[in-house]
Amino acid sequence: MSTIFSGIQPSGELHIGNYLGAVKNWVQLQDRYECIYCVVDYHAIIGSFEPDDLRRRTREMAISLFAAGLDPEKSTLFVQSMVPEHTELAWIFNTVTPLGELERQTQFKDKAQRQESVNAGLLIYPVLQAADILLYRADLVPVGEDQVQHLELAREVARKWNAKFASELFLEPKPLLTATRRIMGLDGQSKMSKSLGNTIGLLEEPDAVWAKLRPAMTDPARVRRTDPGTPEVCNIYHLHKAFNDEATVEHVAVQCRSAGWGCIDCKKVLLDGMMRELTPIRERARELEAHPELVTDALADGAARSGKIARETMRVVRETMGLR
Ligand code: SF4
Secondary structure, eight states: OOEEEEEEOOOSSOBHHHIIIIIHHHHHHTTTSEEEEEEOHHHHTSSOOOHHHHHHHHHHHHHHHHHHTOOTTTEEEEEGGGSTHHHHHHHHHHTTSOHHHHHTOHHHHHHHHHOSSOOHHHHHHHHHHHHHHHTTTOSEEEEOGGGHHHHHHHHHHHHHHHHHTTOOOSOOOEEEEOOOOOOBOTTSSSBOOGGGTOOOBTTOOHHHHHHHHTTOOOOTTOOSTTSOOOGGGOHHHHHHHHHSOHHHHHHHHHHHHTTOSOHHHHHHHHHHHHHHHHHHHHHHHHHHHHOHHHHHHHHHHHHHHHHHHHHHHHHHHHHHHTOO
């Protein structure tokens, strides 16, 4: 069975953009692959952070992931800093990675331009990403188009280290380009993102979701209730596609074009569809919050399984390189 690796930042509770864009796919992959998933807290310390807040966000992310369907019996889920071999391998990879390659990374250039002071972590975090993947000799990495460049760097690092030490230890991981959805925020303008405040939390109660959904942006051409709309330009319609079946989606389009429904009617149908999928997730999360030992144990078990693979990889790396 091929091995898959993927990581997610500890940003606290998942929102539906993370869920539909990545995590729902992770859950499906666990039936077909050996999946190793990681909450990447070492990556999260590049910017400013409060230790207590980081601890809380890491735990909330783990709860969201288990509640969303990651099954500790099928997948390995752990927190990156529980397996310190990630940073050890990253240091080793720093010594074979050309500086120019890192400086050319689009995400580095974008972020560096927006920040007053740039630390070295921002430049070399793709090397840590390479270490995350290569440590487990993963064959496949589920990525969106914007992550392909980082994966290419991981492939190059694997080639360079193997060539330098005449080894075949590291596999060159391939992208598993999945039909990841780019979920727009409730403003209908930009990608759903916590920093933009345009999200719906995966675990929010129906009342709270409705309070956000009700004023959410729709087709701007529908000024009056009797104005016909164009569903394709409306973010609510795209959310229907994510949460409702084909027949419902078709019905939404007909009602929108004919002004049969007002946007509030349409959003109520969306809320029902969302809650059908999200209520069991929310209930599982509440159960995990009430039994924190279940999360602690599952993460410890995940770290034990991933740590075993990581230590074996590092044993070979050290031996090959003449390190103690
Ligand atoms: Fe959007 Fe629905 Fe309103 Fe059409 S009826 S504009 S799909 S919210």
